Amino acid sequence: MIDLHYWPTPNGHKITIFLEECGLAYKIHPVNIGKGEQFKPDFLKIGPNNRMPVIVDQAPADGGGPLSVFESGAILLYLAEKTGRFLPTDIRGRVRATEWLFWQMGGLGPMAGQNHHFSQYAPEKIPYAVDRYVKETNRLYGVLDRQLANHEFVAGEYSIADMACYPWVVPYEKQGQNLDDFPHLKRWFNSMQSRPAVARAYEKGEGIRREATMTDEEKKVLFGQTAQTGGAR
Ligand SMILES: N[C@@H](CCC(=O)N[C@@H](CS)C(=O)NCC(=O)O)C(=O)O
The missing domain is CATH 1.20.1050.10 (Glutathione S-transferase Yfyf (Class Pi); Chain A, domain 2)
Incomplete structure (x- = not known):
């Protein structure tokens, strides 16, 4: 099982597209970035850049405990290597x-x-x-x-x-x-x-997005960050 910490933005959609294409079991944990949920201490443990997406693989190939991956490019590479799909081997x-x-x-x-x-x-x-x-x-x-x-x-x-x-x-x-x-x-x-998997990925996102426009309060959360921003909100 893959736990996906996600919000429906371009970087989030990349991962739902992969997961829908390959059929791995996954569970979405919404991270409402407009509400500042990317600063919660539990999220920062797996996403130290206070950005989603992040995955936690509950059954990594080495048989060890849960393994987290942040950065959408690293996640795509990880999933491609895990499943042997969508990354040529030559x-x-x-x-x-x-x-x-x-x-x-x-x-x-x-x-x-x-x-x-x-x-x-x-x-x-x-x-x-x-x-x-x-x-x-x-x-x-x-x-x-x-x-x-x-x-x-x-x-x-x-x-x-x-x-x-x-x-x-x-x-x-x-x-x-x-x-x-x-x-x-x-x-x-x-x-x-x-592609049906791409359509399904975007439908998942639509189910989670509650509104298309951002409030001024949400803009403050997203666009005023410095090194001092972070921690629990
Ligand atoms: N390079 C990162 C970028 C991730 C990123 O910028 N995510 C945005 C949404 S697309 C986010 O979580 N923003 C929260 C914030 O700005 O505080 C990746 O590809 O994973």
Whole structure:
């Protein structure tokens, strides 16, 4: 059994997509990040970055006690290795899948995240910041589009690289992007969207999300953090 500490955001969806694809038994423990549940001491023991997702594998392969994993990229790699699925085992296939996974973790995720922040949530609109991240997201979509021009999936065969990238393309309109400008990305996006496991993952999220817009109080919790923030709330 996998315990998944989760909230329905792009990084959370990556893990429900994997778990729905592979059929491992899992239980969702909602971490309402707008209410500050990522600062609870019990959560910080397994998620020291006060961010979800985090998993706890109750039956790790070494036969030892429960094992926690934080960081969505590390979780995807862990689950792929545990199940032997969605990560090629040959050296070249594995390199391709991991390079695109890290590309998402270090590029598309953080840049699109800043794009969301400055376009949607910042209390004042700073045109330079909005422009910077909309353009950088656009550049990254272009990189993905070129890769998908001659690969069915991001790393060739369907893999954890697709599961990492897709949730960050779902909010493309909020990111100021038009999928018609990226035909290969659009073809891949539609094929990802039509996978039953992906649909189930998003349905799980809908069941947990109580409202789409964030209150001012929730914004304060999320966007004013420093090294002093944390501990019990
Ligand atoms: N690099 C981390 C990022 C995780 C992350 O930023 N999670 C966000 C939601 S997508 C979160 O938990 N935010 C809580 C907060 O900002 O306090 C990962 O990929 O797991």
